[in-house]
Amino acid sequence: MNRTELIGQIREKRTFLCVGLDPDIKKMPSSIVDNASTPGEAIFVFNRRIIDATAQYCVAYKPNLAFYEAYGIDGEKALADTVMYLKENYPHHLVIADAKRGDIGNTSAMYAKACFETLGADAITVAPYMGKDSVSPFLGFDGKWVVLLALTSNPGSLDFQLVEDKEGRRLFERVIETARSWASSEQMMFVVGATRGALFEDIRRCAPDNFLLVPGVGAQGGSLEEVCRYGMTSDCGLLVNSSRGIIYASSGEDFAEASAREASKLAAEMARMLDLYQK
Amino acid sequence: MNRTELIGQIREKRTFLCVGLDPDIKKMPSSIVDNASTPGEAIFVFNRRIIDATAQYCVAYKPNLAFYEAYGIDGEKALADTVMYLKENYPHHLVIADAKRGDIGNTSAMYAKACFETLGADAITVAPYMGKDSVSPFLGFDGKWVVLLALTSNPGSLDFQLVEDKEGRRLFERVIETARSWASSEQMMFVVGATRGALFEDIRRCAPDNFLLVPGVGAQGGSLEEVCRYGMTSDCGLLVNSSRGIIYASSGEDFAEASAREASKLAAEMARMLDLYQK
Numbered sequence: 001m002n003r004t005e006l007i008g009q010i011r012e013k014r015t016f017l018c019v020g021l022d023p024d025i026k027k028m029p030s031s032i033v034d035n036a037s038t039p040g041e042a043i044f045v046f047n048r049r050i051i052d053a054t055a056q057y058c059v060a061y062k063p064n065l066a067f068y069e070a071y072g073i074d075g076e077k078a079l080a081d082t083v084m085y086l087k088e089n090y091p092h093h094l095v096i097a098d099a100k101r102g103d104i105g106n107t108s109a110m111y112a113k114a115c116f117e118t119l120g121a122d123a124i125t126v127a128p129y130m131g132k133d134s135v136s137p138f139l140g141f142d143g144k145w146v147v148l149l150a151l152t153s154n155p156g157s158l159d160f161q162l163v164e165d166k167e168g169r170r171l172f173e174r175v176i177e178t179a180r181s182w183a184s185s186e187q188m189m190f191v192v193g194a195t196r197g198a199l200f201e202d203i204r205r206c207a208p209d210n211f212l213l214v215p216g217v218g219a220q221g222g223s224l225e226e227v228c229r230y231g232m233t234s235d236c237g238l239l240v241n242s243s244r245g246i247i248y249a250s251s252g253e254d255f256a257e258a259s260a261r262e263a264s265k266l267a268a269e270m271a272r273m274l275d276l277y278q279k
Numbered sequence: 280m281n282r283t284e285l286i287g288q289i290r291e292k293r294t295f296l297c298v299g300l301d302p303d304i305k306k307m308p309s310s311i312v313d314n315a316s317t318p319g320e321a322i323f324v325f326n327r328r329i330i331d332a333t334a335q336y337c338v339a340y341k342p343n344l345a346f347y348e349a350y351g352i353d354g355e356k357a358l359a360d361t362v363m364y365l366k367e368n369y370p371h372h373l374v375i376a377d378a379k380r381g382d383i384g385n386t387s388a389m390y391a392k393a394c395f396e397t398l399g400a401d402a403i404t405v406a407p408y409m410g411k412d413s414v415s416p417f418l419g420f421d422g423k424w425v426v427l428l429a430l431t432s433n434p435g436s437l438d439f440q441l442v443e444d445k446e447g448r449r450l451f452e453r454v455i456e457t458a459r460s461w462a463s464s465e466q467m468m469f470v471v472g473a474t475r476g477a478l479f480e481d482i483r484r485c486a487p488d489n490f491l492l493v494p495g496v497g498a499q500g501g502s503l504e505e506v507c508r509y510g511m512t513s514d515c516g517l518l519v520n521s522s523r524g525i526i527y528a529s530s531g532e533d534f535a536e537a538s539a540r541e542a543s544k545l546a547a548e549m550a551r552m553l554d555l556y557q558k
Contacts, residue, residue, distance in 0.1 A: 022386070066382060066389035072397040076355050102406060103345060103379050104433040104494075107301070110345035118351040127381060127406045129428055131435020149408055154383040156410020159457055163444050171439065171450070178438055215383075 001094050001122050002143050003186050003235075006211070009059045009092055010236045014274060015267040018060035018096065018213065019259075020243025021047055021082065022067045027248050029255055040074035043067075044081045046255075050247050051086065053256040057263035060094040060239050061086055062213075083120050094239075096147060096213065097121035102134045109137040116141045123147050125191060125213070128175045132182055139183050146188050150176050151203065153193025153216030176206040185210045192231070194222020194240070200230030211237055217266075218245030224266075228273040236278060242266060280373050280401050281422050282465050282514075285490070288338045288371055289515045293553060294546040297339035297375065297492065298538075299522025300326055300361065301346045306527045308534055319353035322346075323360045325534075329526050330365065332535040336542035339373040339518050340365055341492075362399050373518075375426060375492065376400035381413045388416040395420045402426050404470060404492070407454045411461055418462050425467050429455050430482065432472025432495030455485040464489045471510070473501020473519065479509030490516055496545075497524030503545075507552040515557060521545060 010016050023043040025033055036042035051061065068079035086095050097119060101111040115124045115138075123145035126135055138146045151161055151172040161172045169177075176190055185207075192203050194216035203212065212231055216222035217240050224240060231238055242262070250258035289295050302322040304312050315321035330340065347358035365374050376398060380390040394403045394417075402424035405414055417425045430440055430451040440451045448456075455469055464486075471482050473495035482491065491510055495501035496519050503519060510517055521541075529537035 064382075064386055064389075066380075066386045066393065069393035070389040070397060072393070073352055073355050073359065076352050080352065098382075100380065100382050100406070100409075101345075103343075103377075104431070107343055107345045110343075110349040114345065114348035114351070118349060127379070127408050129406050129408045129439060130379075130431050130433060131438030131440070133433050133435040135435075152383070152409050154409060154412050156412040156414075159410030160408060160450065160454065161410070163450070163453065165442050166445060171442070174442065175439065 005092070006059065006094060007235045013056070013059060014271040015057055015059060016236050016238050016240055016270055017058040017263060017266050018062050018239045018241040019050070019054050019058045019246055019263060020098070020215070020241050021050065021061055021063040021247065022243045023047060023247070024067060027251055029251060029253050031253060038074045039071045040078035043071070043075065043078040047078070047082045048085055049256040050259050051090065053260040054246065054263040055090050055093065057260070057267035058093065060096055062096040062098050062241055064098040064243070080119060087120055094123060095121045096123040096125065098125050100125050100127050100149065102127040102130050104130065105133040105137055108134050112138045112141065116144050123189070125149065128179065135179065135182060139187055144187070146183065147213050148175065148179050148188060148190050150190040151192045151196055151199060153195040153220050153222060157193065173202065173206050176203065180207060180210070189213050189239070191215065193220070194224070194227050195220055197223050197226030197230060200227060204231060204233070209233060209235070209237065211239060213239045213241060215241045218242045224269060224273065228277045232273065232277040232279070234279050236274065240270070284371070285338065285373060286514045292335070292338060293550040294336055294338060295515050295517050295519055295549055296337040296542060296545050297341050297518045297520040298329070298333050298337045298525055298542060299377070299494070299520050300329065300340055300342040300526065301522045302326060302526070303346060306530055308530060308532050310532060317353045318350045319357035322350070322354065322357040326357070326361045327364055328535040329538050330369065332539040333525065333542040334369050334372065336539070336546035337372065339375055341375040341377050341520055343377040343522070359398060366399055373402060374400045375402040375404065377404050379404050379406050379428065381406040381409050383409065384412040384416055387413050391417045391420065395423050402468070404428065407458065414458065414461060418466055423466070425462065426492050427454065427458050427467060427469050429469040430471045430475055430478060432474040432499050432501060436472065452481065452485050455482065459486060459489070468492050468518070470494065472499070473503070473506050474499055476502050476505030476509060479506060483510060488512060488514070488516065490518060492518045492520060494520045497521045503548055503552065507556045511552065511556040511558065513558050515553065519549070
């Protein structure tokens, strides 16, 4: 899915919500788990119900690969089934493989193949530590995206991302500025955590037109209003992710309805933000 | 495998070689590929022959997860079979999952489960960009190791890893010094590329006793002698990896014998290095 299509979807649906698919069988209703012959089967049934319930309120889904890999091959199958289900039934939703990959060139090329060709995702999250040749192999695919880690929402983001160089430039700023020379905003997004609301102004100075994937609203305490006030552009320029707040809104049999309710609340709030802050 | 056992293996076998298992069916002899019903089956047969041929010359194997993930579930099965084969037949070899993972705490916990429990590896490579809480979940497993990226061997390592902060401390030094407060040298190793020979002196000032996993000898042009002169400690403290130089030493039917020959040459060189530089 290219940038024009993504912006079109956001305009049409008045939402920039991304639903994070971090399935954990310990948090699913027992009927789902009891009726499945494997954990992977439970995950796929759960995901399908969540997707059908929330699709009208979001423009993207973000399966978090760790939650599938933890169940081994059975989990990998659930991931492949989930992406295929999305591609077949919701072709206008962006599918972001949240993988945080990044390695030397020939290895990144294999990760790119795994994500874009074998799995069929539209985008992948990539870690910047190893530099240009670790990111470039992900950029050779038409209509596919790299979502590069810049400023994350977790406490450990303080350890390295905010370190200033001799000119006072922080590492996340250097990452964004450097990476913008590797690819245009047609192919590159950045991860910026919602818990860093006021820093969105600084981010927009470095990356005026890139889409930002924003985790940390909800469970991690970030403010949607602050993110939009400082981060929204005339093309929206934001994908705000919520995982646990939506998919585990209820642990009972009504989990799908509860996820729809939470997604719909966030989408309504996002429509309001678009009215207020889209410049 | 704990540190004492690893050092014991190196002393006994007079080698600190790690063989990288980066299987690529395009580089395998046609008999292997033609006789297999899937790419994953070819990979497992190829790996088994390489392992049997090289085990006496090395103390560790490092499957590179990208090369398995690229083949989807079939590749994941080859990875699981390879690790199981190693655990059953070569229980004194360290198995390093080269995965370069790293995410927020609850996600890293799932990656740790995937690597250490589901897959059964002894160690995992982890990217430092997201800081302490992205690394800590990998540290809660007895006898398991985190191998943290510090200074890699690829051209892109110049982009961020060598950037100096206001006090002149380079990012890779900050990563090492900070991470040493998260775990002891019983649980934490660092990745340092062989192409940075002279920088091993600086690395040893920050990390006097941690094991270093050193890629980049061979195909990437690093010098074993330089790595050992500047990086070896009284416990050896080095695991030097070679992947393509060993496993693709021949693309003919003699690939296993050729891999043994290359591994044996490197091991002989390593024995000489231990005589010269083990302090």
